[in-house]
Amino acid sequence: MVKKVLIFTLVISCLGAKTGVYEKNCIPCHEDMAVKIDKFFYRYLLKYSSEMEVKNAMTKYLKNPKAENSILVDGLINRFGVKKKTTLRDTELQEALDTYWDQYQVFDKLK
Amino acid sequence: MLVLKNWDINLRSREKKTLRSFLFLYAFLTLLILAFVAFLYYGLERDLMLQNQRETLSNLTNEQIARLKSLHVNLGKEQTYPRDERFNSAIYDSSLKQIFSTLGTHKVNLYEDIYLKADRIYFIKELESYYLGARYIVLEVPAPPTWSEKVFRKLLGYGALIFSILVVIGYFLLGLLLRPMKETIALLDRFIKDTTHELNTPVNAILSNIEMMDLHTLDETVSKKIKRITIASKTISNLYDDLTYLVLSHKILSQDETIDLKVLLEERLEYFSLLFESKKIQLSYSLEEGIYLTIDRKKMTKLIDNILSNAIKYNKMGGMIEVVLSPQSITIKDSGRGIDKNQIDQAFERYTRFDRSVGGFGIGLSIVASIAKEYALHVKLDSVLHEGTTVRISW
Structure with missing residues (x-):
């Protein structure tokens, strides 16, 4: 019986586990931030418009984060600082950004 | 000198065609510019x-x-x-x-x-x-809502106005363009009219004097010469008749009567007998009896004379002429030089001549066509170059 309960718990925890690059490498840090991750997306959208330009701008920043090319306003940069350079490989970073785009893009969401 | 009043200038079909082309082109260009x-x-x-x-x-x-x-x-x-x-x-x-x-x-x-x-x-x-x-x-x-309607109404109004003005300008332009052509035709017509007038008296004098002569009392040489004078005078007389018809046709009132065509044809063949003789033309004819037509005698005579005259004029020395009168038609066939196939359509136009080696003004078949049109007769011209021509008048 104990064995069965253990297996069930393991399956459930595996199902609920954060398996994607985005979920594993982006969400954990952003969850604790005062500015939520969706607000970052909308700021990028406001400045760069199309999918390709948004993703290019994000890639550029994540690979070489600097206060000058951050999307955040100066006040927030001063308060939270600039993040560390990404350790993800290009393919992983692309996958994470694709997931991020799919989650918040507005094309299918407007009614 | 005759006065040129009431003188109709008939433009020939080729000229009309040119005018139509000009008008079409002018209207097309006008519409193109307007568009x-x-x-x-x-x-x-x-x-x-x-x-x-x-x-x-x-x-x-x-x-x-x-x-x-x-x-x-x-x-x-x-x-x-x-x-x-x-x-x-x-x-x-x-x-x-x-x-x-x-x-x-x-x-x-x-x-x-x-x-x-x-x-x-x-x-x-x-x-x-x-x-x-x-x-x-x-x-x-x-x-x-009314914007496009207003614009199109304006466009249509102004377009019609400008087009009308351009059409009027085109009309005057056409007048200018036609003036030299009209003047040339008028000159030719005036010349014929004047010539006609001057021909009448001398031709009549010659013919009536010849008729008064008793050829049997003259010796053969003189008689031969008199015959030649008669032929020449009849040719001139024929030409005079043609020109008179041409000049006065619109003023002559037709006096229709029932004509025995056999009698008329025999009379005309007799009239041209000396001409046949002079060109050694072999004449053969088959004239059915009892065929009548209600028509002006002078005009029917003119019609037959013109066809016979052409058949003689353009025939070769020693050629043949065949005249057939049937209940529905008169056919006159000659062994002359013929007309080119492409030119047959122009044969009935005034002043059209295909052979300038013989005399004439090119008005004979134009008169034939005019008389045939007046009496709804059908004229059919079949010709083979260098072989001969067949003219068939049917009703």
Whole structure:
């Protein structure tokens, strides 16, 4: 019986586990931030418009984060600082950004 | 000298064809120019109308942008695209991909500023901040309802006025163009008229004096000479008759009577007998009896004379002429030089001559055609070059 309960718990925890690059490498840090991750997306959208330009701008920043090319306003940069350079490989970073785009893009969401 | 009053100048079919071509070309060019001017005018009117709408549309666009801004800020909570009953709108990202649209069409030219299509005005504006990722916003409003109607009414009115003026100008232009041609024809006609007048008295004097002579009392040489004079005089007399008909045809009233065609044909063959003789032409004829036609005697005589005269004139020395009278037609066949196939249609035109080696004005068949037309007779001309011509008059 104990064995069965253990297996069930393991399956459930595996199902609920954060398996994607985005979920594993982006969400954990952003969850604790005062500015939520969706607000970052909308700021990028406001400045760069199309999918390709948004993703290019994000890639550029994540690979070489600097206060000058951050999307955040100066006040927030001063308060939270600039993040560390990404350790993800290009393919992983692309996958994470694709997931991020799919989650918040507005094309299918407007009614 | 005769006066040229009531003188009709008949333009021949080739000239009429030229005139028709000129008029067609003139009308076509006029319409082409008018269409071009109308196109330019329409463009100007359209631009003016769009210019008048620009400010209103710009204000409406700003209102919509404010709503997009509000939606962008509240995007997590609100997802309904702002709509307005005064216009339809759409937003596009910087790669020109449509984000959302309430427009009636999917084809929008984002490179234009403002344009008119299918009675709808499209106003395009680039956003400074890309709310919802939108770089371009498009507003669609119906064009003012009576605008196009007004423009087309104006275009039609002015177009018709200008076209009428150009047609009048074209008419005068045509007059100028035709003047030299008319003058040439008038000159030729006047010459014939004057010649005709001067021919009458001497020809009559010669013929009546010859008739008064008793040829049997003269020796053979003189008699032969007199015969030649008779032939020449009859030729001139025939020509005189043709010219008289040509000049006065519209003034001569027809006196129709029932004519025995056999009798008339025999009379005319007898009249031309000396001419047949002079060219050693072998005449054969088959004339059925009891065939009558109600027609003016002078005109029927003229018709037959002209065909016979041509048959003799263009025949070769020692040739043949065959005359057949049947209940429905008269056929006169000769062994002359014939007419080229391509020229047969022109044979009935006045002053048309194919062979200038023999005398004449080229009016014979023109007279035949004119008389045939008056009495609804059918004239059929069959000819083989260098072999001969057959003229068939049927009724």
